[in-house]
Amino acid sequence: MNLPQVVQYCFAGVTVGSIYAIVAIGFNIIYNTTGIINFAQGEFLIVGAMLAISFNHFVPLPVAIFLAVVITTIIGGLVEIVFIRQVRNASVLRLVVITIGISILMREAMLHIWDEKVRSLPYFTGTGVSTVTILGAHISPQVLWVLGVSAVIVMGLTPFFRFTLTGRAMRACADDRMAARLCGINDRWMVTLSFMLSAGIGALAGCVISPVTQTQYDMGASLAIKGFTVAILGGLGNSMAAVAAGLMLGLVEAFVMSQFDVAYKEAVSIVILLLILVFRPSGLFGKREIAAMRAL
Amino acid sequence: MGKQLAKVVGILIVALALCVSVVAKAADAPPIKVGAIFGVTGVAANLGGPEKKTAEMLVEKINKEGGVNGQKIELIVKDSGSKKENAVSLAKQLIEEDKVLAIIGPSTSGETLAIKNICQEGKTILLSCAAAEDIVNPVASYVFKTPQKDSDAVRRIFQVMKTKGITKIGVITSNDGFGITGGKQLANLANLAGITIAISEAYDTQETDLTGVLTKVKGQDVNAVVNWSTTHGQSMVAKNMKQIGLDVPLFQSHGYGNIKYVQEGGEAANGTIFPCGRLLIADILPDNNPQKKFLLEYKKDYESRYKEDVSTFGGHAYDAILILVEGIKKAKSTDKEKVREAIENIKGLVGTAGVFHFTPLDHNGLGMDAFEMLTVKDGKFVIYKN
Incomplete structure (x- = not known):
């Protein structure tokens, strides 16, 4: 393999990895507040992208995306208020199962609203054929958009959870809800806020990746599974780790693809997930982060 | 009072029931039950959607015109x-519970x-809307399929490659029935056509990006790439x-015969070459083409009713029903065995995919001439010329 080819594989890995990463970030927000995994996260992405695609017929792209993010944020809040908040004796397992139900509900609703066809947003810069050339290899400018947006989200979220009162209150809720309530934190609204935040970020992610992955009503589940894998891989709750883990998984898959049949790459990523769960249950970057969180 | 009311209501109900049964008896012969299994949702939704719409439209039209041999068709979609496992249980349900004469579909191989x-x-006629050759080879006496043969599509592609001087190709296929059987056909026929397949890879149908596998293909210095799938991977x-x-x-x-994939592919789709039935290019066919008038009529009916472009997949469902109806007419009965035999003897039936000539050994009935090579120019399908 010559250099351009190696770089090209790396770019392929980064392309897929950046998609995994941006999906994974959304999982972390709800986990940070409630300690549950929201399996409807993939559907938030698709709803966001679908809304933006529909709005883009009438308004310019940035406005369409903004509207889509706002509406999906509201949907996220409503989902929490209507479904999650009503549950008595909410154990983690029960809530997780409810999120699976919500994901199915949203998927069917999308099928009825937008039918079964594949759609996509236009490329943010250039078209489907434009590329950026680095070291003799090519990459779609949209991938740079995905990476850039991920970076901005992470740079916003990390200080938010660490240093702002609201962010710390949200984390406190996950840690010990009763104690948080005793400290005067309105835990119910913190959970609602986390759903809104992750739905909004999900919608933004869905819009950014739409030109690359295309958007179909039932794509949420498979995106969510990869995002979930990456969130675990990085260590749940840590957005920066999720991005690192996403890129890493993408690169590993690209490497496997370059050496073996393409079919093996899924197997490899699952094996890695299993190894991590066995040997480092808190994720690749997990331990240090959790220790740091406790110290704060 | 309450008791009396109950009596009155009771009498009314009985009277109503009698009326209904009388009306039912007075109506024509019982309807012919036909089942249909389509992937209306899921990965094959781009196929199943138009198939369902077409089937419903056509059955409605047939019934409006008096049905078949005086009997109406009852379509159970x-x-x-x-998903395979759903198809299996639905097929059993249609055969055992609904006791249908025939099943239209499923959408995928x-x-x-x-x-x-x-x-x-279950001795129930199956008229599949899926393309893989394994469906009719080996022949199962009750199983037919309406789309053109994979192998003929491959042969047409190789013909074009020869004229372009292409000898070394890379093949990528989706990791499902259609992709895998297509990959096999390509591998089987390549030698005969003097073409080397330098690399052959299968990708997941839910893949979010294909640059990785294409990088691998690029490393082999191929003269052309063949992609074999029915999913969104085609525009990607x-x-x-x-x-x-x-x-x-x-x-x-x-x-690739759905303009949606071209639209999603944007300007990158231009220049893509693929074999296809004549439905998509009906308006540019010469007037003496036997299919032209028929195709234009279907296109007009479908597009005016559903406000979306017609696709070849809907055409496969159209052909399936057409063949079944022709079989019932020829057999003058709805006996499964007689209809099956009648279908095997259908000759020269003009459908959307081509002109069907069935024999007991050929349950597809279409030849290589059913395909026209098309290419994409400025986001539209046009006939490919060397």
Whole structure:
């Protein structure tokens, strides 16, 4: 393999990895507040992208995306208020199962609203054929958009959870809800806020990746599974780790693809997930982060 | 008072029931039950959607015109979600509970192969809308299919490659029934055509990006790429090839016959070459083409009713019903065995996919001439010329 080819594989890995990463970030927000995994996260992405695609017929792209993010944020809040908040004796397992139900509900609703066809947003810069050339290899400018947006989200979220009162209150809720309530934190609204935040970020992610992955009503589940894998891989709750883990998984898959049949790459990523769960249950970057969180 | 009211209501109900039964007796002969299994949702939704719409439209039209041999058709449509296991249970349900005469569909090859034996053992006619050759080879006496043969599509592609001087190709296929059987056909026929397949890879149907696998293809210095799938990968492959600078001709299967994939591919889709039935180019066919008038009529009916472009997949469902109706008419009965035999003897039936000539050994009835080679120019399908 010559250099351009190696770089090209790396770019392929980064392309897929950046998609995994941006999906994974959304999982972390709800986990940070409630300690549950929201399996409807993939559907938030698709709803966001679908809304933006529909709005883009009438308004310019940035406005369409903004509207889509706002509406999906509201949907996220409503989902929490209507479904999650009503549950008595909410154990983690029960809530997780409810999120699976919500994901199915949203998927069917999308099928009825937008039918079964594949759609996509236009490329943010250039078209489907434009590329950026680095070291003799090519990459779609949209991938740079995905990476850039991920970076901005992470740079916003990390200080938010660490240093702002609201962010710390949200984390406190996950840690010990009763104690948080005793400290005067309105835990119910913190959970609602986390759903809104992750739905909004999900919608933004869905819009950014739409030109690359295309958007179909039932794509949420498979995106969510990869995002979930990456969130675990990085260590749940840590957005920066999720991005690192996403890129890493993408690169590993690209490497496997370059050496073996393409079919093996899924197997490899699952094996890695299993190894991590066995040997480092808190994720690749997990331990240090959790220790740091406790110290704060 | 209450008791009396109850009595009155009771009498009314009985009277109503009698009326209904009398009316039912007075109506024509019982309807012919026909089942349909389509992937209306799931990965094959782009196939199943138009198939369901077409089937409903056509059956409505047939019934409005008095049905078949004086009997109306009752179409029972089931959504498989594009999943094999659903197709299997739906097929059993249609055969055992609904006791249908025939099943139209399923939409995908994987699903069809999963229920091929069930229909054969249940002695129920299966008219598949899926393309894989394994559906009718080996022949199962009750199993037919309406789309053109994979192998003929491959032969047409190789013919074009020869004229372009292409000898070394890379093949990528989706990891499902259609992709895998297509990959096999390509491998089987390549030698004969003097073409070397330098690399052959299968990708997941839910893949979010194909630059990785195409990088691998690029490393083999191929003269052309063939993609064989029916999923959204078809528009992705065109974009990704351009993105990584893999500037060789792209050939796709007849699964590309939906303008939606061209629209999604954007300008990258231009130049894609693929074999296809004549439905999509009906308006540019010469007037003496036997299919032209028929195709234009279907296109007009479908597009005016559903406000979306017609696709070849809907055409496969159209053909399936057409063949079944012709079989019933010829057999002058709804006996499964008689209808099956009648279908085997249908000759020269003009359908959307081509002109059908069935024999007991050929349960597809279409030849290589059913395909026209098309290419994409400025986002539209046009006839490919060397």
